[in-house]
Amino acid sequence: MTPSQRLKEIILKAEQIIEDFEIDESKIEEYNDESGEDLSVEQLRKMFKQAIVNYIDINSKVEYKGDTHIPLGSSKLYGLPHLPDSIDFPEDQVFFAQINLSDIAECDANNVFPNKGIIYFFGDYYGDGACFTYYYDGPIDTLKIKEYPKSEYLEASSISLFMKNNRLEPIEFSRYSGGVSFDFTMAGCDNDPIIDIAEKLEKVLKKKLGNDISDPTYDCYLLGSPTFWQEEEEDFDPDTSKLVFCIGYEDGNYNYFVNAENGIVNTDEVFVQDGFDSYAIYSGT
Numbered sequence: 170m171t172p173s174q175r176l177k178e179i180i181l182k183a184e185q186i187i188e189d190f191e192i193d194e195s196k197i198e199e200y201n202d203e204s205g206e207d208l209s210v211e212q213l214r215k216m217f218k219q220a221i222v223n224y225i226d227i228n229s230k231v232e233y234k235g236d237t238h239i240p241l242g243s244s245k246l247y248g249l250p251h252l253p254d255s256i257d258f259p260e261d262q263v264f265f266a267q268i269n270l271s272d273i274a275e276c277d278a279n280n281v282f283p284n285k286g287i288i289y290f291f292g293d294y295y296g297d298g299a300c301f302t303y304y305y306d307g308p309i310d311t312l313k314i315k316e317y318p319k320s321e322y323l324e325a326s327s328i329s330l331f332m333k334n335n336r337l338e339p340i341e342f343s344r345y346s347g348g349v350s351f352d353f354t355m356a357g358c359d360n361d362p363i364i365d366i367a368e369k370l371e372k373v374l375k376k377k378l379g380n381d382i383s384d385p386t387y388d389c390y391l392l393g394s395p396t397f398w399q400e401e402e403e404d405f406d407p408d409t410s411k412l413v414f415c416i417g418y419e420d421g422n423y424n425y426f427v428n429a430e431n432g433i434v435n436t437d438e439v440f441v442q443d444g445f446d447s448y449a450i451y452s453g454t
Contacts, residue, residue: 224393248337276347388417421453
């Protein structure tokens with residue numbers, strides 16, 4: 170069984186456990202009375218199933234002296250991006266990561282990403298502006314290490330401080346990097362009666378699936394659930410948005426999303442040469 174097949178099997182088992190789970194309807198009635206909503210048992214089951222998500226841990230252990238010490242196109246955090254001539258280093262942005270998708274294909278259970286190519290993540294230094302993402306599927310040997318461009322908005326001292334505090338880290342993916350989590354905070358469970366149901370369900374999932382249900386080990390990961398600190402989950406809809414990347418930054422996290430339809434990403438439409446359609450939300454503590 171491949172890692173992807175194993176992850177799909179865990180997701181299916183978790184969804185069946187949710188389907189068989191006996192939901193206390195009095196708790197739903199209590200929730201509806203308090204909120205003025207008309208939540209049904211089946212709607213709640215759907216929310217719980219949406220809270221079962223595949224994630225990919227980003228485990229970076231080794232620091233290198235610079236980008237000339239690692240192969241072009243390698244998966245890595247920070248340092249300088251390895252870009253083709255068709256993609257410019259965006260001004261006023263800091264570079265977070267490049268991911269070689271062939272490294273993670275076996276851990277992407279729902280085939281959200283293309284199975285090859287490189288994706289790049291840039292972010293606003295101050296956490297309050299636009300963020301840029303790119304997808305490249307071309308020859309690796311034409312990539313070039315690109316320096317930070319001159320910027321009127323972002324001072325050279327700020328770039329130097331960012332690179333000093335966030336040194337280049339090659340990423341080590343393995344067949345064990347993929348996991349499955351149950352995050353009921355992303356299922357709209359922000360009310361005590363529903364949280365009570367979710368916590369009981371979580372105990373059942375962990376009892377029946379053991380370590381097959383887990384959370385990302387690090388504060389940097391692909392897919393999974395976003396990390397929000399200021400209740401931004403109230404505006405998050407898993408039917409229309411899919412997290413693709415989360416990274417800890419300063420006193421919070423950058424969350425990068427792509428559009429989805431009924432929770433499914435149209436990979437061919439989202440990931441196009443020299444770009445991909447995404448948006449980012451920074452959530453600070």
